Amino acid sequence: MADLHCALCGRSMASATVYIGQLPVGPTCARRAGLVEAARKRRGALRLQLLPRTPAAQRDSRTLDLFEETACA
């Protein structure tokens, strides 16, 4: 078993949903921080651990990201 800790809230978790570079982020933090959507768009160093079922890439000219205080509790 891998000892994963969310890079945003520090909680241990079974599996990461998104990786920021090599830092794993749990599902709750990833969604609340908008990392899932960002990773789908391959923004920056974000990587999705699980492949989304989005068939076609959707591109927005401008998308605002809202980072809120989150936790994977």
Ligand SMILES: [Zn+2]
């Ligand atoms: Zn977290």
